[in-house]
Amino acid sequence: MGTMNRRRFISITAAAAGCGLAWPAFAATPLQEAVSWRGQALGAPTSLVIYHQDPVAAERLLRQVRSEVDRLEQIFSLYRPGSAISQLNRLGALAMPPSELVALLETCRKAWEVTGGVFDPTVQPLWKVLAEHFSMPGASAGGPTSTEIREALDLVGFDKVSFDQSRVAFGRPGMALTLNGIAQGYITDRAVELLRRGGIEKSIVDLGEIRVLGSKPDGGPWQVGIRDVATPAGRAAAIELVDKAVATSSAAGFSFDAAGRFTHLLNPRTGASVTGDRSVTVTARDAAKADAFSTAFSLMSSEDIRAVVKREGDIDVMLSDSRDGWRTP
Template sequence: MHRRSFIAAALGSASVLGDTAQARAPRTRLHTGAALAFGTTVAVTVRHEDERVARRAIDAALAAVGRIQRLMSIYDPGSEVFRLNRDGVLGAPAPELLAVLRHARDLSQLTNGAFDITVQPLWEACRQAFGQGRPPSAAERERARALVGWRQVEASPERVQVRKRGMRITLNGLAQGYAADLALRALRQHGVAHALLDTGEFASSGAAQDRPWALGVPDPRAPGRLAASFALDGRSVATSGDYEAAFTRDFVHHHIFDPATGSSPADLASVTVLAPTALEADGLSTAFMVMGARCAHSLAARLGGVDVLTIDKRGQAWRSPGFPEPL
């Protein structure tokens, strides 16, 4: 399942937003780096006065992203997730994989199962059926849904296993966010205080010259147009949308599945989440797509540091009270 949060970085496009003191601060150069991971281009932009320091930091950040890709890809035969899906059991899992699996379990509990890493059989059933020009039959969907259940995944430092034969997991709703968090940590360890990371999810630190980092949220029904743009406030950002990987042109069938029904959720076209970490933002954006606008906003209001912008199938947008004001 390829998942991409098509938020466009709006660097330099916003009017000056920094305060007077920031505007008078010495200007430093922007340095960029990129690599392929998670089926997309991962980009790192940092602001630092020393190019050598900036380059070492960017290399370390991209290396952190690459490690998570190698551990958690569902397509790479050498990845731990691939081996778990193939064999049903994985010995001595990497600490990073365990950390993401623990977060996945916590998020599944928090959302009453709306978030579920075991939905991969549903995606595979849809890919196969729509590849033949038809939707999956009720029987095909039900067979796939019988293999879904987050409680059937056991994880410990000794091993990870799935209890049902034929179960498959996907960490595409978490791995990109986790990679962004680790990449940001690597940048800070190299002395970089100002950075924007795009792994498909966004993490940031500091500011871009005399203004904050700014992002645009695409209109889910109008390619090339923005539904919102805002300045980052230090939190991480993730967007999920029915347009990102749709099986049908009407967006009824797409890459996000409601584990309870086996079908794609029908309420929302797009969800953008701001959260303290990119891992949290990544998982919540998927869960909120499944939960629908009302439940998503209700849960976001109970979570510290979390805000959400939902856009439904009719184009109705709903911002939580702490969501940044539009530029």
């Protein structure tokens, strides 16, 4: 979580079969044509392939998706100083917030509750302390002082955020939110909603997270290849998806220091960073859920992950590291 994309470490790409890790030219059905688009969303490369019998109508849908992505970035992006979340972080409160922000905060609250507070979008003060420390010339390799970490932790806690349709407010001055651990998934889901309303039954959407609509044009499941570049030779695996989403997180996504001791995956209770080469891949019915749980599970033990998976009932998890390769928790 934070202001940088957290999973460019992994190549996660739709493949027509097997685990080919390059964006393919899928074979369209005789009555449908594949129309594709590539761009950027929340700082991450994005791509979209849809199938439609009318290329003009398909292009119109793609324009609608691009417009929606831009609109939602103006709400969720920490890169944009005028975004709703940037204003909230500066002011500590936001009157008449966008309905999408309130909806996503509600999703965050559910993930926060289910994970026992491990998923917590209020860790932005911790990110800021680390970013400021390691941006200084001659910064200590040991990271910020214990006092600095403790002061940042005093500003962390999703229970200190109040929100409804009329107002979002922080309970303490200096608090801040990052939705980078879930917003890409939410935007992906909104794009899928647009496509469904436009009559699209088969599509693959990658707006920072991947979600597939229906099956492949040939009726089989989409196969998504995941390649973990944090492990030797970029160990690869394939996941079959029909009307599902997939998201992946790892400490290897970004580190503040060259040694990799201070990463973007921050424990909201202790302030410590997740280190090592374990990656977590989650499939779920929607991309926001896959996004949130892939973040949270990166901070959790296998036992705790299994407990959440059993309780939720609609998510699957794969772990990978250099010792054991891909496996279930």
